[in-house]
Amino acid sequence: MFAYPEDFDLAGRMSKLAREELRHFELVQQQLASLGVRFRRLSPSRYAEGLRRALRRDEPGRRVDLLLCGALIEARSYERFTGLVERLPAPLAAFYDSLAASEARHAGLYQRLAARDGVPVAGRLAELAAVEAELATAPDAEFRFHSGTPA
């Protein structure tokens, strides 16, 4: 939204997405409060930094890569939320199930935006997906939602 504000269609779709994500943030805050869990600030993850390093620097590649990374992050979130659903008690399971459905939808949106105007993305998506999968599955010193296996 802020990286490409001149792209009216993209910025508008990202604005709607941001509102939905902020609503999810508020719902998570409510869950934390009702469960008596205090919010704790975490250091940035290896995952996000690793994806950022994989981005191409020049346009239009950078824009495509940002959108494809968005799709991969959302798809990984879907996978992890879905994994939580079967292990959580009923009220939380339903909540995470609804978040998982949103993440799946967001993944599709990012991928469609990357491929907008007939831009071919399959090859680059496969390259970035390999980077992302390594980050999400390799041993990781920090335990995070998108981290790899605990080292």
Ligand SMILES: [Fe+2]
């Ligand atoms: Fe999302």
